[in-house]
Amino acid sequence: MTTGKIRVRFAPSPTGLLHVGNARTALYNWLFARRAGGVFVLRIEDTDLERSEARYESQLIEDLRWLGLDWDEGPEGPNVTEKGAYGPYRQSERLKIYAGLTEQLLAEDKAYRCFCTPEELAAEHQLAIKQHGPQVYSGRCRRLSPETVEKNLAAGMPFAVRLKIGMEPLRFRDIVRGAVEFAPEAVSDPILVRSAKEGEPGMPVYNYVVTIDDALMKITHVVRGDDHISNTPRQVAIYKAFGWPVPEFAHLSTILGADRERLSKRHGATSIATFREMGYLPEALVNYLGLLGWGAEDGKTEIFTLAELTRAFTLERVTPSPAIFDFEKLNWLNRHYIKLASHERLTALARDYFGGMLPAKDAARDDVEAWFARLVRLFAPSVDHLDQLPAKTSFVFGFDxxxxxxxxxxxxxxxxxxxxxxxxxxxxxxxxxxxxxxxxxxxxxxxxxxxxxxxxxxxxxxxxxxxxxxxxxxxxxxxxxxxxxxxxxxxxxxxxxxxxxxxxxxx
RNA sequence: GGCGCUAUCGUCUAGGGGUUAGGACGUGAGAUUCUCAAUCUUAAAACACGGGUUCGAUUCCCGUUAGCGCUACCA
CATH class of the missing domain: 1.10.10.350 (Arc Repressor Mutant, subunit A)
Structure with a gap:
């Protein structure tokens, strides 16, 4: 199925700090691309205008760089440029692409206009619940006569665009889980474009947009979180409707907290930025994330640099079951890499944590900085992460x-x-x-x-x-x-x- | 409710029709050290449950249970 170069993408929404789960998705995409000599694309899914913020995009770019992940196509730096031949790589700049495609689908009778009101849909929904049936759209508007459609249009009735789902099962290959199959009736005719409101054009829906973007960007392998598994049959149907080749998928399991709930702030640090502020080293995080849901072929090796991971990583060895984030193991890895890090680097990193305890950095006071370097050298090996240093060394400063x-x-x-x-x-x-x-x-x-x-x-x-x-x-x-x-x-x-x-x- | 995904030590995982079920984190013990950390040695610790298939299932199949996800004109 994959003729030519492997192309993968990481497509985060800049609606908050980069979460470790997304960071792992980015890492696995990157590893897969690098190992295969493929292309790693960064695409910013900023169509959620309410929640997207430019600062999160620059933070995201910073975080990925910090982890050592680079991309071949995508935005370049905060508010700067883009590189790559399949842009734009910000979804908000791609809106005009989708409208033409929708016209095409409508013209080819692969999609249709749905005039159902939210109230009607809600009623259907309620009925389905009462009957313990699947809560899917009945496909009522699919059977509307051309005359009715014309009449409704002429009357200015708002409409959404729905995809016609065929009779055959929707199948896709998931590298992590094997063959996955969904019955077409479980999917029903999904909305592609929302109905227009007050002069605004109808906005295309997420599942439609990602699929178009992935297809147009020639993505060959979609590696993403397993919360998208249920979306995949819909997307497969869209690929089929356009006659585009369906990519392979790899759905990564969820990262959970100790209580088996989705990992969230409640469990402590979850964003890459926070880990960095706490004094975790990027190589420790990369190594840990590499091990969370993937295991080396020998079943034994645990210590991997990014380069070593690149050589060893295959999607086939990714575990399908959800994994609990173990801060203790991350700490162990971080201690390991702290011992390996150069004194210069550790000293520079640690300096930020001693604002109140040392005079401001001053080129004229080399002796102070040299002394500080000795302090760090002495204590860094006994700390889980660098921000523990002030507490660990407090008795050196004050004596009570x-x-x-x-x-x-x-x-x-x-x-x-x-x-x-x-x-x-x-x-x-x-x-x-x-x-x-x-x-x-x-x-x-x-x-x-x-x-x-x-x-x-x-x-x-x-x-x-x-x-x-x-x-x-x-x-x-x-x-x-x-x-x-x-x-x-x-x-x-x-x-x-x-x-x-x-x-x-x-x- | 429907559909889907998942299930090996506390945790991350290896393995796979016959194994003493392997490694790592963490935990316990010992060695070392003034102590802690580090290091080394060592110990305890797992195939969710019930049915099949089979001479034999932890492994294959089915079901149950549990967890999670999707079930939007959210992304």
């Missing part, structure tokens, strides 16, 4: 000895006699020391304290760590102490080691 004492989980450690002794010893050494505390000095202190008190291991380190950080866990002292001391020395809002001990033990 009262809070440290008050913290419930510290009580037991601090209550031990050995802890008291250790801290007294530590305070003695800190008081008689006037320089910055280097790791060497610190190590010597701890050895001395160990020798003097006989306290070792956990009993030694835990109270010390609490006195220094207020917490029982954190990075190695070897790395942490220089960071604190250098931060204090730079005049940053960082409490020095000496002050910490003095505050905590009391002078």
């Amino acid at each position: 000895h009262e809070a440290a004492r008050a913290r419930a989980e510290n009580a037991e450690v601090l209550a031990a006699d050995s802890a008291r002794t250790v801290l007294t010893e530590l305070a003695n050494r800190v008081r008689s020391h006037s320089a910055w505390v280097t790791p060497e000095v610190f190590k010597a202190w701890l050895n001395d304290i160990k020798a003097a008190t006989g306290v070792n291991g956990k009993e030694l380190f835990h109270p010390v760590r609490i006195a220094l950080t207020g917490m029982q866990s954190g990075p190695d002292f070897d790395k942490l102490l220089p960071l604190i001391e250098d931060g204090a020395a730079l005049g940053l809002p960082v409490t020095s080691v000496q002050s910490r001990v003095e505050q905590f033990v009391g002078v």
Whole structure:
């Protein structure tokens, strides 16, 4: 069926932020096209003028780029140009295309005018419910005589245009699900063009428009969400009416939240923009989305770069069943890619989260930025996403000895006699020391304290760590102490080691 | 109500007429570390139910149940 080049499209509505579900659809389209050496088309379905907004279109373009997805045809940049020979690629600019096609269908007697009023249709609908039958259009106007049609037209009666559905089942091939078949009577004659209102031309309906766009853009494979499965037979009928080749379909399952409901804001982050703001790396998101509804051929590999995915991806291996979005697994992937990311990149990304804690970025303060880079290097590996960094590093900046004492989980450690002794010893050494505390000095202190008190291991380190950080866990002292001391020395809002001990033990 | 789609560990999935039903996330245990994280080792954990077909079904078929989608002159 597919002679020539594979052409796929991603056709989002710019009515909001790019949702992960749509992002996955975009990704799978892109992967399929790239692997096959085909063409990836971006088409903006902005015919819903009420809800479409230009800012969402530019956001969408930004989000796709951020994920690393590019397109061969479609809009280029915010309000700029388009590329590709099958444009326009904004649906709102294609309206004139549809009218001529509708005339053609009417002339060929493949469509007809329907004069039924909304009230009549509603009555039919109610009757169908009462009779437990399928709620479909009866096809009444299909049987109108030409004379009646002429008369109605002359009387200025508003009409919609409906497609004539034939007798044979509507079939299509779905790469994910196999052959799908719908009985023609379950579809009934669908509206193609709404009736005109007060001088405005009749607006074509979504199912009609996508089909025309896909056909005219020579789309060979329609990869989209499975909420469109029930629309597909209607679209197949439209292809047939025009005599256009029916493309192959691949309907991707829905992404659900933990409660098995469609993933929505209720479940937390859902838009690509939000994930980016939270400090997820695009490669983590791409990898995760790749795994959500698709599995590698060996059944084992989980880590994929975009390039590796491109090599491994086939639509045949896409799972038909709905998938629950697992933030934990995404976090695991993100941690993985954070470890792989360059320090420069992480530092630059993390900088935005420290607005209030560091002086504004200033070229003259290279030393501050270098210090910040060390901070990031030390803490980034222990964080799920970068926006957790300020909280994770907060003890480096402010030191609250009262809070440290008050913290419930510290009580037991601090209550031990050995802890008291250790801290007294530590305070003695800190008081008689006037320089910055280097790791060497610190190590010597701890050895001395160990020798003097006989306290070792956990009993030694835990109270010390609490006195220094207020917490029982954190990075190695070897790395942490220089960071604190250098931060204090730079005049940053960082409490020095000496002050910490003095505050905590009391002078 | 009608039509359609779906159904393997808690989650994402591999598999497929005979398997110890595999991997990953998460969870438990252990090793390591002052601690946390990381890392390594390890454990627990699944074929929705009922009928067929078959020597044999988790796998194929039918039904049930459940979830989801569509059922608009929405997109």
